[in-house]
């Protein structure tokens with residue numbers, strides 16, 4: 001695609017050919033009824049879409065639909081909103097004169113319908129989304145139904161590391177708000193950093209868990225090697241044989257713990273991850289709604305007889321309050337889940353202690369044996385190494401969970 005040299009837009013954003021100017025510092029919103037028929041919006045919406053209020057009001061929102069947009073995205077958007085949830089989505093729209101504009105839309109259910117607040121996307125995420133939308137569009141042209149296309153979108157996002165759409169909404173909105181803040185030189189508030197720290201911590205916990213499974217995999221052969229050794233020692237191998245059985249059982253239990261901890265959508269790990277990302281998303285939804293409320297109240301361009309500015313302002317404000325409350329409630333869930341995780345980690349610590357005493361018994365046995373003692377000592381060394389890896393992973397998980405707990409407490413205190 002060719003870039004025009006003209007810089008219509010401020011803050012370093014260059015317009016693409018055929019793109020409608022929409023400044024990074026701007027924001028716009030529209031509100032619809034239950035069926036998606038436009039009821040209200042602000043002056044920027046009117047200007048960017050290129051329609052007069054007479055044309056916008058009472059028109060279905062698909063008036064601005066761009067043919068490049070896959071239906072699956074809208075299917076997902078409607079599905080989430082009908083469940084009472086907000087959603088963030090990249091949307092390419094078409095203005096009246098056929099030009100386009102990309103937005104990150106933050107859509108949410110409101111009294112008697114829905115509302116969408118948009119910011120200009122400036123982060124690198126959009127560039128990963130465009131080819132994905134193109135694939136969906138192509139599949140839809142080949143007959144894929146909207147619902148199936150939405151499922152395909154979720155699978156594709158999964159491939160990019162977003163395990164569910166909430167995770168994507170949360171990352172995309174946070175990234176876009178922060179990228180925008182940087183461009184317009186707006187300082188970040190400390191609560192934003194707390195959420196980022198928690199989001200980073202939860203991803204690190206995920207990595208630690210994976211490494212821990214690798215450590216278990218590495219010592220899986222140990223009990224078997226011990227049994228082989230024991231059988232060579234005949235009667236003298238009795239204690240080692242007993243230790244190996246014990247060891248094998250402990251490893252199974254610990255591997256089981258890691259699986260229970262980390263696998264599936266209802267595991268302690270998934271629950272805390274989702275509660276953090278939901279809290280972050282809701283807090284950022286409230287942030288854009290709050291800024292929209294402020295901007296709308298001060299926009300003289302809104303003084304149109306078509307839009308009841310005081311009534312719309314009140315609505316926006318109520319929406320922002322609602323989402324702030326939802327974010328606070330989500331933090332309560334984070335607190336609860338972090339408590340569960342802490343208890344779960346304690347269980348695992350008890351297993352590790354058990355592992356240590358078994359290793360000690362091995363050491364004692366190896367001292368009583370002559371030549372075979374050396375082979376056993378080798379096994380003990382291997383155990384030492386892996387046990388150390390497991391212990392330090394667990395300690396790190398504990399530490400990260402502590403970080404989540406302290407950030408949650410700080411956020412709850414200032415909410």
Ligand SMILES: Cc1cc2nc3c(=O)[nH]c(=O)nc-3n(C[C@H](O)[C@H](O)[C@H](O)COP(=O)(O)O)c2cc1C
Pocket residue numbers: 030031032035036060061062063064065066069071074091093105107114115116
């Ligand atoms: C509050 C709200 C805002 C919306 N904003 C847009 C929008 O900016 N662009 C768009 O194409 N569709 C938007 N839609 C979705 C449309 O209603 C419609 O589902 C979509 O354009 C797909 O149309 P189609 O299903 O007829 O293809 C919005 C819906 C709601 C409820």
